[in-house]
Amino acid sequence: MMLHKDTRLVQQNFARYCRTGGKIQIPGVLPERIPYYRKMLSTVIDETLISAFPLANGLIDSKEWADAVENFFSLHDCSAYQVWKIADEFRQFLIVDKKELFQKYPVLHDLLLFEWTEMDLFNTPDTVPVPIKGSSKFFGCTYLMNTEIRILQLSFPIHLQKAASLSDADRGIYIVLALRNPESKFVEFIAISVFHAWLLEQIIQKQSIHTILHKSENIFNQKSTEIRIQLISFVNHFTNLLFIKST
Amino acid sequence: MAVQNFQHTGIGFRREFAEEFLSNGFFRPAFIEVAPENWIGIGGYWKRIFDKIAATYPVYLHGLSLSLGGPDKLDKKFLKEVKTFMKEYNIMLYSEHLSFAKCDNAHLYDLLPVPFRMDSAKHIAQRIQSVQDMLGTRIALEIVSYYTPVAAEMSESDFINEVLRLADCELLLDVNNIYVNAFNHNYNANGFIDTLPLEKVKYIHMAGHELVEPDLIIDTHGEPIIDEVYGLFEKTIPKLSGQVPVLLERDFNIPELQVLGAEMEILEQICNNKFRRLHDVA
Ligand SMILES: [Fe+2]
Numbered sequence: 001m002m003l004h005k006d007t008r009l010v011q012q013n014f015a016r017y018c019r020t021g022g023k024i025q026i027p028g029v030l031p032e033r034i035p036y037y038r039k040m041l042s043t044v045i046d047e048t049l050i051s052a053f054p055l056a057n058g059l060i061d062s063k064e065w066a067d068a069v070e071n072f073f074s075l076h077d078c079s080a081y082q083v084w085k086i087a088d089e090f091r092q093f094l095i096v097d098k099k100e101l102f103q104k105y106p107v108l109h110d111l112l113l114f115e116w117t118e119m120d121l122f123n124t125p126d127t128v129p130v131p132i133k134g135s136s137k138f139f140g141c142t143y144l145m146n147t148e149i150r151i152l153q154l155s156f157p158i159h160l161q162k163a164a165s166l167s168d169a170d171r172g173i174y175i176v177l178a179l180r181n182p183e184s185k186f187v188e189f190i191a192i193s194v195f196h197a198w199l200l201e202q203i204i205q206k207q208s209i210h211t212i213l214h215k216s217e218n219i220f221n222q223k224s225t226e227i228r229i230q231l232i233s234f235v236n237h238f239t240n241l242l243f244i245k246s247t
Numbered sequence: 248m249a250v251q252n253f254q255h256t257g258i259g260f261r262r263e264f265a266e267e268f269l270s271n272g273f274f275r276p277a278f279i280e281v282a283p284e285n286w287i288g289i290g291g292y293w294k295r296i297f298d299k300i301a302a303t304y305p306v307y308l309h310g311l312s313l314s315l316g317g318p319d320k321l322d323k324k325f326l327k328e329v330k331t332f333m334k335e336y337n338i339m340l341y342s343e344h345l346s347f348a349k350c351d352n353a354h355l356y357d358l359l360p361v362p363f364r365m366d367s368a369k370h371i372a373q374r375i376q377s378v379q380d381m382l383g384t385r386i387a388l389e390i391v392s393y394y395t396p397v398a399a400e401m402s403e404s405d406f407i408n409e410v411l412r413l414a415d416c417e418l419l420l421d422v423n424n425i426y427v428n429a430f431n432h433n434y435n436a437n438g439f440i441d442t443l444p445l446e447k448v449k450y451i452h453m454a455g456h457e458l459v460e461p462d463l464i465i466d467t468h469g470e471p472i473i474d475e476v477y478g479l480f481e482k483t484i485p486k487l488s489g490q491v492p493v494l495l496e497r498d499f500n501i502p503e504l505q506v507l508g509a510e511m512e513i514l515e516q517i518c519n520n521k522f523r524r525l526h527d528v529a
Contacts, residue, residue: 002370008318010362010398015350018359026398033395036465037359044356077353081312081325082284126290148291185292 020074044083045073052087052119056111059163060101068098084123088116106171107163110154117150117178118187124148124180129245134208141246143235147204148180149243151197159189182242195220199234253277255518256511257307259468259496265296267504269303274508278305280494283341284312287328301336307450307492308333308341312354313378315388316361316371317347326381333382342387342419342450343378345371345410360393363406372413379416387449389419392427392456392466403428404442417449422480423472423496427456427464436479446488453480453514454496469499471510477517484521493518 010026017024018038046069050057057065069090076093078086091112094101102108129144136142154174156166177192177200192200198219202212209231216227238244250272257278260268262285279300286297300306308329313322329341346358361367379385390407401409411418420443429436455470472495480493495511 002366002373003318004364004366007362007364007367007370007398011318011347011350011359014359014397015347015353015355018355018357019353028396028398030395033463036394036463037357041355041357048356077351078356079352079354081322081354082288083354083356122291123289123293124291125288126294180291185295 042070042073045069045086048083048086049090052084052090053112053115055115055158055163056108059105059108059111064101068094068101071097084119087119091116106168107156107158107166110156110158111163113152114154114158114176114189117152118189121148121150121178121180121187122185130204130206131247132203132209132244133206134210138209138231139235139246144245144247145203145238146179146182146243146245148182149200150178151192151200152176152178159191179241179243195230196234196237199231250275251508251512251515253511253515255490255493255522256515257304257492257494258507258511259309259494259498260300261498261501262293263501264504264507265293265300269296269299271504271508273505274511276304276511278307278492278494280307280309280496282311283308283329283332284310287332306336306338307494308338309389310341310343311356311358312348313343314347314349315343315374315378316345316367317349319349319352321374321377322349323381326378330382339384340387340450341382341384342389342417344389344391345407346391346393358391360391360395360397362397363399363401363403365401365409368406368409369413371410375410375414375416379414385415385417385449387417387419388414389421389452390424390428392421392424392431392464394431394463394465396432403432404439408442408444411444411447416447418444418447419450419452420445420448420483421452421454422483423452423454423456423476424466426476426479427466430464431462437482440479440483440486445483445486448487448491451480451483451491451493452496453493467499468496471506472513477513480514481517481521484517490518490522 013024013026016022017034018041021038024034049069072090072093076089078089080086080089094112127147129146132143132145154176155172156170157174158166159176175192175194175197177190177197178187180187199212213224213227217224235244251274253274253276255277257276257280260279260281312325332338333341344358345361347361348355348358375386375388388411425436425440429439453472453476454468455472456464457467457470459465493514495507495514497507
């Protein structure tokens, strides 16, 4: 290691000051200038998080937001080289270190997940559609499934109503599918049934139609003919959404 | 009005003007520059745009996160991704900053000044060599603007010269940064440029800045290039050993493309005049 201990310490102190704003004593550093660095770094973090979470930012009190962002930057070591990915690091930091916010704003958990999912899925690398195993035997042609989707389980219907208008009376289980529209490439959210969510998971996990039918009879306790009808309606639904294609 | 085809001048590609840029009838840059951090691993809408851009113009990479001057280990995984990205899009140039952007395992998302010290120069030079070995190509190193010295034990110029001497890399000369540093730290910009190994200059950056206090300029890239920086650029180009690409950087407060095109035209004209003379002399 070429770097002397002392030089390393200087850099550590400089970085620590930028993150925490504590007192700093580094030879040659101009005390009236170094705050510009802290300001510039904090602005990058704050602006990135506001643009990632416009709804969450709008929901919580501005002082609480500012404190949360400051705590995040000083206590959390950001690990992503892509700055946009700190949004998820921030979300996870809040879940662990800012529990009081989730008590005060019960929908916050869902909002953060919803907004992060939208950005993450919007940016996610392109994927090659996966063949639905055993589809040719069942349907007479091979179907391909676009996997640029995310399944969310929410406690509040934030995909239907404004977060501020929701109360404990709205609490429930809401299954929402986020999908990246194959044509526009923008992310859309739609409500789906538990059965469809389960089917999607099975297909993504590369289970064959045969296995899926077999499992679903047990799990959902339905007749095989009923399940088959539902499977066909599922395929039609996702074909219309351009998420299932035949080869 | 005819579309301007620039031979020397490129532009920092921004998502803010992406769509307009693809169909703009004002200018065609010689190349575009992007930060790998903003485009690696991105799919969907932006990949579709980037693929179109990269099929139309040569792409240069200008990194933000490598932290060549930092105490943390180099991110080899990231460098592998850069290498793959360069291959995929046939990218010939990757530049980075003489600064640090990561410390104690935390990314800081900005360019912090390094101590001008001999151990730091050796450390950075060794890291540049590792990067060059990994990528199989020379990188260009940019001198950053800075607002305070940090525990310096040697002059800025000696430090830069030492890094470049040891590292066997190219120099990215950001003329605005030199102007900003000369103003902030009270030295002569032209004289400072004369102390640099100008034969290593592979690439030039030009940008605007903001005077925030009577004795402090912040390198915002949010304003047009000022006349004094154009003047410094004009004086610098004839000192180079050959033609180099020139980039207009504009990251904030982004005006209409036509306005950016007009700034690029000034740069292009200076290049045409000065490079022609350079050629005549040779
Ligand atoms: Fe630059």
